[in-house]
Amino acid sequence: xxxxxxxxxxxxxxxSRMGFAVCLFLVGYLAVGLRLADxxxxxxxxxxxxxxxxxxxxxxxxxxxxxxxxxxxLASALEMAAAYADTTLIKEPSILANDIHAILPDENxxxxxxxxxxxxxxxxxxxxxxxxxxxxxxALGSPAINFQSEDRRIYPAGALTAHIVGYTDIDxxxxxxxxxxxxxxLRDKNAxxxxxxxxRVQHILRNALQKRMKEFSAVGATGIVMDVHTxxxxxxxxxxxxxxxxxxxxxxxxxxxxxxxxxxxxxxxxKLFSTAAALEAKQVSFSTSxxxxxxxxxxxxxxxxxxxxxRRLTVPEIxxxxxxxxxxxxxxxxxxxxxxxxxxxxxxxxxVPVDLPERGKPLYPRPWKDIHTLTGSFGHGIAVTPLHIxxxxxxxxxxxxxxxxxxxxxxxxxxxxxxxxxRVVSADTSEAMRKLMSLTVVEGTGGKAKAAGYDVGGKTGxxxxxxxxxxxxxxxxxxxLAAFPMREPRYVVLASLDExxxxxxxxxxxxxxxxxxxxxxxxxxxxxxxxxxxPDFDADGMMTRGMEKYLKEGKNVAALSAHR
Amino acid sequence: MTGRMARxxxxxxxxxxxxxxxxxxxxxxxxIAAGVFLVSAASPSVAERIGLAPFHFVKRHIVFLFPALxxxxxxxxxxxxxxWRVSTLVFSGSLFLCxxxxxxxxxxxxxxRWVHMFGVSLQPSEFLKPSLAIVSAWLMxxxxxxxxxxxxxxxxxxxxIAAGVxxxxxxxGMTFVLACIWGAQLFMAGLPLLLVFVLGGLVVAGIIGAYIxxxxxxxxxxxxxxxxxxxxxxxxxxxxxxxxxxxxxTGPAHGQVKLKLxxxxxxxxxxxxxxxxxxxxxxxxxxxxxxxxVRSFMRIRHSDDLFVVLATGGLLTQLALQSLIHMGSxxxxxxxxxxxxxxxxxxxxxxxxxxxSAGLLLALTRRRAGTAPDPSWSPVFRGKKAHA
Numbered sequence: 001x002x003x004x005x006x007x008x009x010x011x012x013x014x015x016s017r018m019g020f021a022v023c024l025f026l027v028g029y030l031a032v033g034l035r036l037a038d039x040x041x042x043x044x045x046x047x048x049x050x051x052x053x054x055x056x057x058x059x060x061x062x063x064x065x066x067x068x069x070x071x072x073x074l075a076s077a078l079e080m081a082a083a084y085a086d087t088t089l090i091k092e093p094s095i096l097a098n099d100i101h102a103i104l105p106d107e108n109x110x111x112x113x114x115x116x117x118x119x120x121x122x123x124x125x126x127x128x129x130x131x132x133x134x135x136x137x138x139a140l141g142s143p144a145i146n147f148q149s150e151d152r153r154i155y156p157a158g159a160l161t162a163h164i165v166g167y168t169d170i171d172x173x174x175x176x177x178x179x180x181x182x183x184x185x186l187r188d189k190n191a192x193x194x195x196x197x198x199x200r201v202q203h204i205l206r207n208a209l210q211k212r213m214k215e216f217s218a219v220g221a222t223g224i225v226m227d228v229h230t231x232x233x234x235x236x237x238x239x240x241x242x243x244x245x246x247x248x249x250x251x252x253x254x255x256x257x258x259x260x261x262x263x264x265x266x267x268x269x270x271k272l273f274s275t276a277a278a279l280e281a282k283q284v285s286f287s288t289s290x291x292x293x294x295x296x297x298x299x300x301x302x303x304x305x306x307x308x309x310x311r312r313l314t315v316p317e318i319x320x321x322x323x324x325x326x327x328x329x330x331x332x333x334x335x336x337x338x339x340x341x342x343x344x345x346x347x348x349x350x351x352v353p354v355d356l357p358e359r360g361k362p363l364y365p366r367p368w369k370d371i372h373t374l375t376g377s378f379g380h381g382i383a384v385t386p387l388h389i390x391x392x393x394x395x396x397x398x399x400x401x402x403x404x405x406x407x408x409x410x411x412x413x414x415x416x417x418x419x420x421x422x423r424v425v426s427a428d429t430s431e432a433m434r435k436l437m438s439l440t441v442v443e444g445t446g447g448k449a450k451a452a453g454y455d456v457g458g459k460t461g462x463x464x465x466x467x468x469x470x471x472x473x474x475x476x477x478x479x480x481l482a483a484f485p486m487r488e489p490r491y492v493v494l495a496s497l498d499e500x501x502x503x504x505x506x507x508x509x510x511x512x513x514x515x516x517x518x519x520x521x522x523x524x525x526x527x528x529x530x531x532x533x534x535p536d537f538d539a540d541g542m543m544t545r546g547m548e549k550y551l552k553e554g555k556n557v558a559a560l561s562a563h564r
Numbered sequence: 565m566t567g568r569m570a571r572x573x574x575x576x577x578x579x580x581x582x583x584x585x586x587x588x589x590x591x592x593x594x595x596i597a598a599g600v601f602l603v604s605a606a607s608p609s610v611a612e613r614i615g616l617a618p619f620h621f622v623k624r625h626i627v628f629l630f631p632a633l634x635x636x637x638x639x640x641x642x643x644x645x646x647x648w649r650v651s652t653l654v655f656s657g658s659l660f661l662c663x664x665x666x667x668x669x670x671x672x673x674x675x676x677r678w679v680h681m682f683g684v685s686l687q688p689s690e691f692l693k694p695s696l697a698i699v700s701a702w703l704m705x706x707x708x709x710x711x712x713x714x715x716x717x718x719x720x721x722x723x724x725i726a727a728g729v730x731x732x733x734x735x736x737g738m739t740f741v742l743a744c745i746w747g748a749q750l751f752m753a754g755l756p757l758l759l760v761f762v763l764g765g766l767v768v769a770g771i772i773g774a775y776i777x778x779x780x781x782x783x784x785x786x787x788x789x790x791x792x793x794x795x796x797x798x799x800x801x802x803x804x805x806x807x808x809x810x811x812x813x814t815g816p817a818h819g820q821v822k823l824k825l826x827x828x829x830x831x832x833x834x835x836x837x838x839x840x841x842x843x844x845x846x847x848x849x850x851x852x853x854x855x856x857x858v859r860s861f862m863r864i865r866h867s868d869d870l871f872v873v874l875a876t877g878g879l880l881t882q883l884a885l886q887s888l889i890h891m892g893s894x895x896x897x898x899x900x901x902x903x904x905x906x907x908x909x910x911x912x913x914x915x916x917x918x919x920x921s922a923g924l925l926l927a928l929t930r931r932r933a934g935t936a937p938d939p940s941w942s943p944v945f946r947g948k949k950a951h952a
Contacts, residue, residue, distance in 0.1 A: 010708055011870050014752045018877045021748055022861045025884035029854045032888065033847055035895045039806040040843040 062151060063172055064185075065192035066165055068199040069234075069409050073156050074165050075179065077172070080152045081134040082127040085116060089144040093117035096142055100125065103136040116144075128152055153179075159241040160202055163257040164195070164233075164356065164407065167244040176247070176255070178407065180357045194409040196232035201225055201527045205235040208522040209495060213239060216500030216515050222258040222386045223519065224494045225527065228394040228483065231403030231421075233354075234491065234527075236260070236387075258498070261358040263383040266496075267463025268322045268512070269481040270379030270389070272433065274331045275319055276396050277342035280429045283333035286550050289314045290329035298371050303328050306462065306511075307445065314550045319436045320444025322460060324378045331377030339376055340368045345424050346392040346402065348384050354405045360385040379463060386479075390494045392424075393481050396433045397489040400425040438486045438543035441517075443556045449482055449517035451524040453535025457543065458482025458493075458520060460512035465499070475499050480516030484524050485533065486543045495519035580641055583931040585863050591856050592636065592922045595907035598849070600625060601816075603910045606836040607829035609822045621829055621910050628912040632919030639923025640930070644871070647927055651698035654691050654920070655722070661688035662729045677733050689738045690917035692726050694924055697745050697878030704753045705871035719746075736774070736781065737901050741885055743767070748881040749874050788899035801825055802832055802894040805839035806846075813842030829910040831902040835894045849908075853887045856925075863929035876928045879921055 066075035090096055093116035100116075101109045104126060115123050127150065129137065137145055153168045155161070166177020174183035182193055209221040225235040238258040242250030256262065278284045289312050296303040305323050318326030331339050343349065343364075351359040363383040365372040375381045387405060395402040401421040425433075437457030440446040445460040461479040464471040479496035483489040495516040506514045528535070541556075600622075607621035642650065661679050665688065669676040678685050700719040707715025723746045730739040747767070751760055774781045805821035808814065819839035822828035828836050838846050857880050864876050883906055890905040892898035904914045906921075 008868065010754050011868050011873060013754045014870060014873045014877070015865065015867075017752045017754075018861065018873060018880075021752070021877065021881065022857055025857055025880070025888070026854060028884065028888040028892075029850050031897060032891045032895060033850050035897055036806065036838065036843055036846050036850070039803060039895065040810050040838065040846075 220498035228398040267461035269461030274377035445513040455485035636919040640926035655695035658688040658691040687913035694921035701874035802835035809839040
């Protein structure tokens with residue numbers, strides 16, 4: 001037909017154009033192949049970068065360990081198996097429950113049966129299985145039981161360091177303590193995070209506190225041991241405490257960190273600071289004396305003494321007998337703002353700069369009036385955390401430098417001495433304070449803190465708790481704030497009991513001298529050997545030599561002085 | 565192996581075995597077998613998630629396999645005349661069902677694409693694609709063959725009606741594939757290059773128009789161009805899957821992506837393959853598709869039958885386009901577009917239609933001897949050579 005040439009021409013075009021299309025398709029498949037290789041072998045350039053910060057970060061690197069200053073493990077991540085069940089696949093829930101109960105004897109059998117017959121597609125059986133338990137459960141051969149591996153945070157020291165180390169939520173995100181404040185670096189870093197804590201001292205302190213808590217039926221207790229030169233926190237205990245593996249089971253009282261978050265009127269331990277302020281300002285000396293016969297009346301306030309002497313007392317006498325009247329008189333010499341400024345310098349009006357999320361905000365009178373100088377001198381009307389006064393006491397005894405409390409063992413800061421800190425008192429005032437603290441143990445209210453050979457000195461404090469604006473007579477915070485050895489102090493030790501009641505041996509007393517001081521004595525006697533501090537029985541109380549001239553009743557000091 | 569015996573065998577099956585492209589046939593069978601295996605791996609988790617028995621999809625896939633294989637074998641045996649006759653019937657039938665679906669079908673995700681017949685759900689538009697390819701190839705070829713036969717006009721009419729029906733459903737993906745098949749055939753049939761460019765420009769304009777007019781198209785393209793901007797959950801999971809699979813994969817049934825993707829057994833089955841069987845398997849799969857296309861092209865290279873060339877071109881375009889869109893979507897090479905992977909993905913209508921297309925392709929690439937070609941319509945047959 002006449003159309004014959006045309007189709008042939010058309011077929012030629014069609015076939016070459018089809019060849020072109022086939023080539024296009026092949027290019028498409030080549031692109032697919034290249035992209036496949038890119039995604040699987042090179043893990044795809046831009047495409048995957050968008051969503052990488054999902055799981056791998058957690059899955060690949062396990063959360064870093066936390067250790068104490070000696071490398072003892074305080075927190076670690078362990079891969080554990082979690083078992084769950086699809087109850088729709090269970091034919092005989094009671095038989096399976098029996099089998100599971102045989103492997104996990106602490107699971108309630110009735111509850112298991114109930115759980116397994118619930119008909120749900122997903123129920124947790126147990127989330128922290130040991131490999132043996134996992135093996136045994138798997139060996140039951142039930143198609144209903146499945147496993148999934150999870151990282152679980154384990155705290156070998158348990159409650160002992162719970163308030164400091166803190167804990168994580170179920171997804172491994174730190175929500176308290178070091179786990180929270182160092183959450184990011186714990187997740188990124190592989191090296192363990194070393195704390196300044198010494199687990200041994202932590203144990204000694206907690207033991208001693210628990211013993212006295214029981215003896216005096218106290219509701220709580222706080223203890224801190226701090227290196228006076230570096231500010232390193234060697235031990236810090238808040239009682240009651242809790243099991244960090246089960247923070248949800250603990251009451252909020254237990255989870256509360258009294259040492260760093262709780263603010264309390266610390267009472268007479270503040271006389272350390274008000275006396276130091278007056279000595280530093282050279283408003284008083286050891287020989288200065290004040291009349292303490294009559295209570296001070298100021299408006300509707302009346303300031304009275306607990307261990308009243310009702311006579312004229314020298315500054316050392318006021319200190320060791322813990323006279324409120326005398327201390328108020330001393331503080332008055334500082335004028336309108338002297339005491340306030342000194343407290344501000346010691347950091348009492350701001351949260352302590354410590355690497356923990358739980359930092360209590362102090363409460364103090366604003367505006368600061370004359371009456372606050374009087375009451376503030378013996379620790380009334382100003383509430384700070386126990387860590388505040390521990391840090392300030394370290395400054396008074398280390399030669400006068402206010403150090404920053406450290407909880408992370410950082411060799412750079414622990415090697416460099418106090419030099420970086422702010423000077424708050426002169427070396428002379430520091431020495432004078434050491435004498436007064438020594439004298440308190442030798443002659444005054446702190447006698448029970450004695451640890452033979454370790455030359456302990458300190459100051460008692462007994463404050464009535466302010467509950468809803470009223471001071472309650474029999475609800476006390478009884479503390480002892482100490483340092484040792486007094487000739488050249490290395491550590492500050494604070495022990496404080498919350499609402500101690502008089503015990504049958506304490507003659508009706510629940511004061512700091514009866515409750516906190518013995519804790520300090522016990523802690524010092526046990527920790528000093530660990531730190532290579534040799535007992536020196538001749539040196540005990542040596543700082544008080546010659547102080548008898550300021551005391552009317554000073555048999556012990558006189559005896560000490562005569563002995564040498 | 566039985567070549568010598570088969571030569572003397574004049575039975576239907578014997579002729580079929582001798583003349584059919586056994587390599588392409590083997591490739592189709594391999595794909596179908598892989599499909600059963602992969603649907604078994606990917607679908608139980610999907611089925612469980614939507615509250616069906618674990619092997620619901622696997623069972624249905626195997627059930628649909630029989631009509632699919634039947635269509636494949638039947639069409640591969642058919643004469644060319646039967647091919648276009650059956651295709652014309654299938655085309656009109658599915659067009660009718662598509663229209664029926666618009667009025668009577670259930671609305672699923674805002675579109676009416678399904679009809680329920682004899683207790684099964686069908687997506688008739690799946691059958692439009694291969695049948696349009698055959699029908700329009702025949703019309704175009706006949707236009708050249710017979711004077712005064714308005715082949716192109718009829719072809720354009722058939723395409724416009726089909727595309728219009730699909731747009732009403734609405735099913736833009738299917739319309740796009742259909743337009744590409746028909747456009748490719750028009751191109752191969754010798755459309756002047758100037759017109760090719762004009763039409764190409766129209767397509768681009770159409771895409772831009774869809775981007776401007778249709779919010780969901782716009783969002784899909786925006787998310788492709790700027791992955792950080794929107795929700796790319798499925799694509800991200802899919803990309804993760806390939807990374808997770810690596811060279812050798814996690815092993816069959818050990819993948820995770822199917823637990824997270826709602827369409828792991830259909831629109832994202834390629835990701836499941838990538839994760840569970842790894843790079844080697846996915847590359848193998850890609851090469852099987854390449855093989856089918858190149859092999860089929862080589863088989864018709866010496867054909868002088870315009871109908872055969874155009875029909876094969878249309879069918880290959882469909883196969884290549886669907887597989888490329890499916891793979892490209894899960895690899896973020898293209899904007900995400902739900903598209904089944906021919907032979908592999910779960911989907912009853914898709915499977916049967918794929919079997920139908922494969923049968924057509926095998927018939928077209930069959931060696932010319934044997935089943936009688938119809939001399940009445942083929943200009944070439946009457947022309948130079950009687951045998952290829």
